[in-house]
Amino acid sequence: MTHLQKLLACCLPAEAVKSIHEQMYVHPSLQQAASGTVTRAELAQALNMALFHGLVQRVPAGQDYIASDVVAQKRQVVFDHGALRTVRWPSGALPAGEAAFTRVLRPLGFELQGTYPLPRLKMTGRAYCHRDFPEEIAQFFVSELHPEQFSAPFQSAVTRVLSTSRDPLGPQDVADLEQLTRDGTLPLAQALRLLPQLLQCFDRQHGVFAMDDYELLLAESAEMAWIATEGNAFNHATDRVADVDAVAERQRALGRPIKDKVEVSASGRVRQTAFRAATVQREFITAQGRVTRDVPGSFYEFITRAELTPMAANDPVQTPRLDLAFDAGNATGIFGMTAARA
Template identity: 65%
Template sequence: MQVVESLLRPAGERVSRAELAQALNMALFLDVTDRVPMAAAYVADLQRDGQQLVFDHGALRTVAWPSGALPPGEAAITRVLRPLGFTMAATYPLPRLKMTGRAWRHADFPEDIAQFFVSELHPERFSGSFQGAVTRVLATSQDPLTPGDLALLEHLARDGDLPAVSAVALLPKLVGCFARQHALFEADDYQLLLTESAEMAWIATEGNAFNHATDRVADIESVVAAQRALDRPVKDTIETSATGRVRQTAFKAARVMREFLDRGQRVMLEVPGSFHEFIQRAPLDESGTLDLAFDAGNATGIFKMTAGAAKDADTTGEAAAC
């Protein structure tokens, strides 16, 4: 993975917020390669050929609803992002999906440290039975952060760095925030959620894990051609933004086995997992600054990657990386 040179200095007594943010991003990208076979195969090809991957962004989903011991909605994630130096760059309403997405960009290295696209689902916009299922699923959520972890985050927000020993201890706790925090739940509740929202059904099985991780490439068409030549399941089309500066496509989502309860018995069901995405970004202007935005026009195809067997939603005009 390509890492900006200033973040590769020899280890010292303190770790900056940017260094810790980069370490977190690299750990989360590795998690996607562990869960998505096509991502692992693609990365293995790059390693074999001596090429570097540019991590553009990771996307995850949250639910704006009471969640047991876990802060509801995006607050469970933004309490981590802010001390690491990320600031909210843009808001993307997703009314057809009954969600809101927000892009979080690193203040110190906006082009070099991968962004986070954090989306939030709004159960109050769905039926009463749907809300009941959401409540039952999320009620068992645990908070992966201890008061000591939160104190370290407060120190990081205040000082901009941490003692190396504290940063090393905190990193795995931060990684643990990007996972499923609730316990097993009834398969019937999963089916109820799936009927109204493939996105909520996905959150129910995968939690706050990365829905996808994205490689920023120089020539997306050549990447797609190479992956198709290897008979890998790449999306049929490349989405292009209204400005023409942002182009996206992806591998089809992995299928994963997840455990559920069925009237007290444990059962396994196959559900949609995560996927690996490709993005090509052109400069905004002659300055060479990249267009780091997420485009509304790319929505439909990318969002369907984890829709599974659910009825396809009409998401035209909504942000892609949610």
């Protein structure tokens, strides 16, 4: 067995481990036979694969696509990036904003690749790229919402919703991450214990809250309303495809809930589209007791990245490189996939 297989087996059923290996491309260097010491890249890849699997289970359109466009066509997903949303605000026992994730991402080998202001959404996006395998290990796009830019009632509602947040990482997890930062590796037994704890970070950490607060948040920010119901779960996972326009046309012809347009970056090198978010049921507190309501969940995205052209003949990197950057305009358009629909 490889380290990846052993790591995934500690947090996914055997059939899921088998299917995710069949469905997703993994660089050969990350599929070495188990030796007892796990690298940060192997642990990062295992985390990404488990998160991708969880996302697909929550998105029916993504499941249909995997079945008909991946498995049936005998190809593999190239996992480009996963996205999550955070709030730069006091959050109970959880570190505020992206700090809850940088403490995980940096030990795993991810480093800040770019910052993307999203003023229309009153958010800031940051992309974290793996330093060892930048094109092969999926990036993380972490967005922070800034409640101080909203109304006082909105801020109060954010405080009430997030106040019950717990921290899924304990002292041993923090110590393991510090060791990983120092050494770049962990003994297999520690990595097997740590991975399920890391997965818990990508979930909702706060409890059930008032429907009135949800309505208040939704009136000013669909993004904060989404965070209120879904927490820090993967907002979307993205499949890197050769021709996103062709993929979109096929999905539209199949009657799947694909976005009306493809977003194109200012450079023209990055093109993105997505399925509309799945609908999920969440519980709220009202004066009459607890009730459930349909709200937007997560979604599946597609991206095409063109190669960068070397800036000059003396560019030290002459081999083809993908444009791994993001685009604030694209991101703003894609965020609309989770807007609540009547």
